[in-house]
Amino acid sequence: DTGVSQNPRHKITKRGQNVTFRCDPISEHNRLYWYRQTLGQGPEFLTYFQNEAQLEKSRLLSDRFSAERPKGSFSTLEIQRTEQGDSAMYLCASRHGGEGDEQFFGPGTRLTVL
């Protein structure tokens, strides 16, 4: 257990539905990242928060995706009108902010879109 928690751990939904995932980072970490990982691939960067500010978004993040970190603590990732191609593991990571500090990953939310 890295101290980063994600909920739910698994989500099965029908195409076209909206889903929301939550990430609770390690409490003193001000940086938070979302990644998507598909089978046999490494995590792909989606977006990055420093405190409550969303500072960078990947081009992978279409208009259907939105992320928030309203109080600089937990974060949510919402996918609207899900598509089968959205099926993946969604990973959250946090880090403190020092130059060599590693990112601590949560257990992920596995999304299956039917």
Next chain:
Amino acid sequence: GQNIDQPTEMTATEGAIVQINCTYQTSGFNGLFWYQQHAGEAPTFLSYNVLDGLEEKGRFSSFLSRSKGYSYLLLKELQMKDSASYLCAVRSLSGGYNKLIFGAGTRLAVHP
């Protein structure tokens, strides 16, 4: 563009030594990380290199050559529990912010 290459799969014998190579072509290089990921679990941090040379941490060592765009992870005295994917990740400084770019991972199978 950003490109990170590592072998897809490797096998090794318990007690042996294995070296997993990673080559990268990225802009704004600002450090290289190795993570271990067991099937169905989150990646966990193994090592970090930002300067050239070898970093040793128990049974695990990682080497970096920035001029060659090359790193390797060395695992000694292999144990069955070392069977996992090993992810090479480059930290890239872009637009004023660092982000990690991961390779696809190397699946290591350790057999008796």
